[in-house]
Amino acid sequence: MNGSIRHIAPPEMLSRAWKVVVVGAGGTGSALLPSLARLHHAMLALGHPGGIECEVYDDDTVSEFNVGRQGFYPNDVGQYKASLLVNRLNLLMGTSWRAVSRRVDSSTALRADIVIGCVDSRAARHAIVQSARRGGCRYYLDCGNERDRGQVILGELGKGRPDRLPHVGDLFPDMLNAKNDSGDNTPSCSMADALRKQSLVINLAIAVQAFNLLWSLFRDGGLKFSAVFVNLAAGRTNPLPIDPAAWARFGYEAPPAAETGRNPARGRKAA
Structure with a gap:
């Protein structure tokens, strides 16, 4: 194992299939899901015993304005995004894999090793975090973006461990506060209108960074x-190291180290 690695994957995730839930099958979700299928096959080829077992949640259907900007085709219009993408990949x-064509709310219990949120609203992100906690999930991978920038943040949802990776709500509490949503939830009336609101490239850029974290x-x-912060306008990508001092710059303080004196920046020991 490379001595510079600070966070060690749980041993059980190397000995059985990863249970992954993806919430959101729009711009970022439709870009990421084919990569997850490639990761599944790569894991099996490299000797992993189960690869990825995936479940996808989204209650939306494909509109004609999604074609070209998201991972859909003209014949897809009117079909549910989640079932369409999952059925296509299964074939x-x-x-x-399994599709659930409904919305995740705070009453849902998501049970997975990794929940991946491909949503942009704070209300949706808050519901995902609550649902992942209710189901006892370990990781939450947040994939969020604005017009030409965004973030990919992998965090853990447990509490009390000094080596726990902070999730998006730890580093940016406002991102889980629905009061800070812009209120502009009206659908675009044309693809041109959608592209004025959001770069054609940003969802792909975010999906690639999420894919790379999972592959690593x-x-x-x-x-x-x-975590990785992407700014297409500046042509810049900035990683966030696994370091309590770096986290503290965002206002997050890691819990004190245990009495053993283990350095929280070094992560867990491999079993």
């Missing part, structure tokens, strides 16, 4: 950084 990639978690058995 083409030989997976046995498997292939390297751990991570050197747990």
Whole structure:
């Protein structure tokens, strides 16, 4: 194991299938899901015993204005996004994934190793975090974006461990506060209107960074950084190292180290 890695993947995730829930099958979700299928096959090829078992939640249907900007085609219009993407991947990639064509709210209990949120509203993000906690999920991978910038943050939802990766709500509490949503939830009336609100490239850029984090978690058995900030306008990508001092710059203070004196920046020891 590379000595510079600070977060070690849980041993059980290297000995059985990863249970992954993706919430949101729009711009970022439709870009990320094919990559998750590729990761599934890569894991199996490299000797992982189960690859990925995935469940996708989204209650939306494909509109004509999603075609070209999201991962959909003209013949997809009117179909549910989640079932469409999952059925397509199951057919083409030989997976046995499941689609749930409904919205995740705070009463839902998501049970997974990793919940991936591909949503932009704070209300939706808050509901996902609450649902993941209710179901006892370990990781929450937040994939959020604005017009030409965004963030990918992998965090853990447990409490009390000094080496726990902070999730998006730890680093940016306002991102879980629905009162801060812009209120502009009206659908675009044309693809041109949608592109004025959001870069054509940003969802793909966010999906690639999320894919890379998950690949590193498997292939390297751990991570050197747990978040990436993307700014297309500036042509800049900034990783967030796994370091309590770096987290503190965002106002997050890691819990005190245990009495053993173990350095929280070094992460858990591999079993």
